[in-house]
Amino acid sequence: MTDLYNNTIRRTSQLKAKGYQVEEMWSCKWRKHAEYKQMMQYPDDVIESLLSQLDSQVVLSWLTSSQQQFKTFVTNRLAKIVELLPMCNWRYVASQSNPADCVSRGFLPSQIIDHDLFWQGPPFLKTPESEWVVVCVNKLLPSHLPEYRSIMPKMCLASLVNVDVDWVTQFSSLKRMQRMVAFMLRFVNRARKLPIHDGPIQYTETEEAMLHIVRMTQRSYFANLFNTLKSPTSKVSPRSIAQLAPFVDKTILYV
Numbered sequence: 201m202t203d204l205y206n207n208t209i210r211r212t213s214q215l216k217a218k219g220y221q222v223e224e225m226w227s228c229k230w231r232k233h234a235e236y237k238q239m240m241q242y243p244d245d246v247i248e249s250l251l252s253q254l255d256s257q258v259v260l261s262w263l264t265s266s267q268q269q270f271k272t273f274v275t276n277r278l279a280k281i282v283e284l285l286p287m288c289n290w291r292y293v294a295s296q297s298n299p300a301d302c303v304s305r306g307f308l309p310s311q312i313i314d315h316d317l318f319w320q321g322p323p324f325l326k327t328p329e330s331e332w333v334v335v336c337v338n339k340l341l342p343s344h345l346p347e348y349r350s351i352m353p354k355m356c357l358a359s360l361v362n363v364d365v366d367w368v369t370q371f372s373s374l375k376r377m378q379r380m381v382a383f384m385l386r387f388v389n390r391a392r393k394l395p396i397h398d399g400p401i402q403y404t405e406t407e408e409a410m411l412h413i414v415r416m417t418q419r420s421y422f423a424n425l426f427n428t429l430k431s432p433t434s435k436v437s438p439r440s441i442a443q444l445a446p447f448v449d450k451t452i453l454y455v
Contacts, residue, residue, distance in 0.1 A: 249287075249289065250287060250289065251288070251289050252285070252288050252289070252291070253290075253291045253292070253293040254290070254291075254292065254293065254298075255293050255294060255295040255298045257292065257337050257340060258340065258345060258346060260339070261339050261342075262274060263278060263281065263282075263290050264339060265339075265342045265345070266342070266433070267279055267282070268436050269342045269349060269432065270342070270347045270348055270349055271348075271349050271445075273347065274346075274347040276443060276445065279443040283439065283443075291334070291335075292335050292337045297317075298322075299317050299318050299321055299322070302315065302318055349447070368413070378409045378413070379401055379406065381409035381413060382408070382409040383401070385408060385409060385412065386405070411452065415452060418453050422453055425441065425446060425453065426448065429447065429448050
C-alpha cells in the first residue's frame with residue numbers, strides 16, 4: 201500500500217486460529233486499510249484521485265460486486281470499506297510487488313534489513329503513473345467467490361393486498377395481542393377442519409401468532425424492501441439498510 205507521497209505502508213500481523221477463512225481475513229485487512237486512508241489528511245494538498253492496489257483476485261472481485269450477494273461477515277466489511285473510500289479506484293498488483301506479502305510468507309530479521317521491496321516498495325512507484333504496467337485480471341463471478349449467498353430462483357403467483365396494520369395499536373401490550381391473534385388462528389384452523397388445541401392458549405400458539413404479527417407488519421412497512429430482495433441483482437438502498445445485509449427466510453425479513 202502507498203500514500204500520496206509514494207511512502208510504502210505495510211501491515212502484517214500474525215493471524216490467530218479463530219476459524220476465519222483467509223479471504224475473510226483479507227476483508228478485515230482491507231477495512232483497516234480503508235480506515236488508514238481516511239485518517240491520512242493533507243490540508244495543503246488537493247487529492248485528485250485515490251488508488252489502492254491489492255494482490256488478491258478474490259477481494260478485488262468482492263469490492264467490485266454487489267455487496268448483498270455475500271454472507272453477513274463479508275458484506276458488513278465491504279460496506280464499511282466503500283463508506284470510508286467511496287471514490288477509490290481498485291487495481292491489481294502482483295504478489296511479488298507487494299511489500300507486505302514477503303513478510304506474511306515468513307522472513308528472518310537478517311533478510312528484512314536489506315530487503316528493498318519491504319522498505320522502499322516496488323520500483324514502479326518511483327516512476328510516473330503513466331508508465332506503470334497495468335495488470336489486468338479477470339473478475340470472478342459472484343457465484344464463484346467464497347462467502348457467496350446462493351439464492352434459489354423461485355416462481356410464484358401473487359396478488360397485491362394492502363394490509364392494514366392499524367389494529368395493532370388497539371392493544372395495550374404485546375402479550376395481549378399475541379393471545380388475541382392466537383384465538384383468531386384457532387378459529388381459522390377450526391373452519392378449515394385442521395387439528396387445534398383446546399383449553400388455554402399454549403406457548404406454541406403464541407409463538408405462531410407472533411410470526412403472523414411480524415409478517416403482517418413487515419409486509420406493510422417494508423414492502424419496497426421485500427420487492428428489492430426478490431431480485432438478486434437489485435441493490436438495497438439506503439446504505440444504512442444495505443449494511444445490515446437484509447434477507448428473507450420463510451417470508452420473514454431478517455438482518
